[in-house]
Amino acid sequence: MLAALIMEHVLVITRALLDQLGSFQGFQPDADRYLHAMLASGANHFMERPAAENDPSHKQLIPYAVFHHAGRFLTYTRGGSSGEKRLVAKRSIGIGGHINPIDAAQDSLGETMYYNGVEREIAEELVLGGTHTQRVIGLINDDSTEVGSVHLGVVHLFELSNDDVKSNEDAIQDLRFETLEDLHESRDRLETWSQICIDHLWQARQKA
Numbered sequence: 562m563l564a565a566l567i568m569e570h571v572l573v574i575t576r577a578l579l580d581q582l583g584s585f586q587g588f589q590p591d592a593d594r595y596l597h598a599m600l601a602s603g604a605n606h607f608m609e610r611p612a613a614e615n616d617p618s619h620k621q622l623i624p625y626a627v628f629h630h631a632g633r634f635l636t637y638t639r640g641g642s643s644g645e646k647r648l649v650a651k652r653s654i655g656i657g658g659h660i661n662p663i664d665a666a667q668d669s670l671g672e673t674m675y676y677n678g679v680e681r682e683i684a685e686e687l688v689l690g691g692t693h694t695q696r697v698i699g700l701i702n703d704d705s706t707e708v709g710s711v712h713l714g715v716v717h718l719f720e721l722s723n724d725d726v727k728s729n730e731d732a733i734q735d736l737r738f739e740t741l742e743d744l745h746e747s748r749d750r751l752e753t754w755s756q757i758c759i760d761h762l763w764q765a766r767q768k769a
Contacts (some may be wrong), residue, residue, distance in 0.1 A: 562748075564727070565656055566653075568609050568610070568611075569609070569610040569659070569662060570607040570608065570609055570661060570662055571607065571608060571610045571611065571613055571621050571659040571660065571675055572605055572606075572607055572621065572622050572659065572660035572661070572674075572678070573605065573606060573607070573613055573619040573620060574599050574604060574605050574617055574619065574620050574622060574713070574768055575620075576617065576619060576620055577618075578598070578604060578620050579601065579620055579713065580594050580671035581594050582594070582598055582599075583595075583660075584702070585700075585706070586702060586703065586704060587701070587702070587703070587760075588699050588700070588701055588716075588757050588758070588760070588761040589699055589700040589701075589702065590698065590699045590761070590763055590769070591698070591699075592697045592698065592699050592700050592715065592716070595673075596613050596672075596675075596697060596700075596715060600671045600672045600674075601624065601671065601758070602671060605621070605622070606747075607661075607662055608621075612661070613711060614711055615711070616711065617704075617710045617711055619711065620711065620712060620713040621711060621713065622659075622660055622661060622675070622713055622715060623657055623658065623659065623710045623712050623713065623714050623715065624657040624658070624672045624675075624678065624679040624682060624697070624714075624715050624717055625655040625656075625657045625701065625714040625715060625716050625717065625720050625754060625758070626655060626656045626679065626682075626683055626716075626717045626719055627654050627655055627656075627716060627717065627719065627758060628654075628656070628687075628719045628721055628726065629718060629719065629720055629721065629754070630664055630721040630722075630723065630724045630738065630769065631724070631742050632661045632737065632740060632741070632754060633739055633741075634654050634739060634740075634741065634744060635656075635726060635736065635737075635738055636652060636653065636654050636736070636737055636738070636739050636744070637652070637653060637656075637728070637733050637734060637735055637736045637737075638651070638652055638734045638735045639651050639652075639653055639732060639733075640731050640733065642732045647650045647743065649692050651751070651752035652702070652750045652751050652755070653751065653752050653755050654744065654751065654755045654758060655714070655716075655752075655754055655755055655758065656682070656683060656687060656733070656758065657679070657682050657683075657714075657717075657753075658682040658685075658686075659675070659678075659682075660675055660678035661678065662686075663676040663681070664676075664678035664681060665677075665696060670674050679717060683695065685726065685729060685730065686728070686729055686730055686732070686733050687726055687728065687729055687733065688726070688727040688728075688729050689721065689725070689726055690723060690725025690726065690727070691722035691723040691725055692721075692722045692723065693719045693720060693721050694719070694720050695717050695718065695719045695720070696717070696718055697716065697718075698716050698717070698718045698744075698761075699716045699761065700713060700714060700715055700716065701714035701715075701716060701754050701755065701757050702714070703753050703757065706753055707755075709753060711752070714754055720742065723754065724734070724738055734755070741759070741762055741763060744759050745759055748760070757762065
């Protein structure tokens with residue numbers, strides 16, 4: 562009974578909806594069209610997390626926040642207390658997690674619920690000493706891995722007013738800022754989603 566009471570529920574969409582919108586592998590910059598459709602009324606629902614983690618017919622929506630200041634990006638190592646055990650010890654540039662029912666107040670549905678979850682996840686994992694702005698720059702899908710096959714990333718780029726950032730939990734270790742050049746050169750040490758993000762940011766810079 563206790564396990565049932567504390568079971569985590571996570572926000573998901575069906576893979577059929579993703580297929581309808583246009584399945585992709587890697588980075589998809591047309592974020593607004595996808596996100597608006599996925600957060601529409603009736604387009605998503607909550608599932609028990611253990612079931613969702615083993616059900617590729619659904620995709621868990623995961624905000625993936627990337628933090629930038631003065632030409633450098635925040636990086637960290639996932640510690641042993643990370644909620645996603647399959648990513649422990651990997652280097653990452655993304656902070657985020659699942660959207661839960663707690664993010665949906667009585668007057669908070671759809672996109673408002675989603676952005677409530679983004680802010681909650683960041684506050685749980687980091688302490689930001691300055692101000693910031695943010696925008697969604699794309700989506701990540703990677704069906705080539707066990708983790709990726711059941712998750713869909715929504716990439717948020719945060720522009721920070723300073724580099725005063727501290728970890729707020731044990732799962733976030735060895736915080737530091739690195740240049741895009743350094744991250745691109747050493748991309749093999751990053752988790753797959755971070756590699757996909759770095760590749761997109763690098764290509765965008767080359768085209769600028």
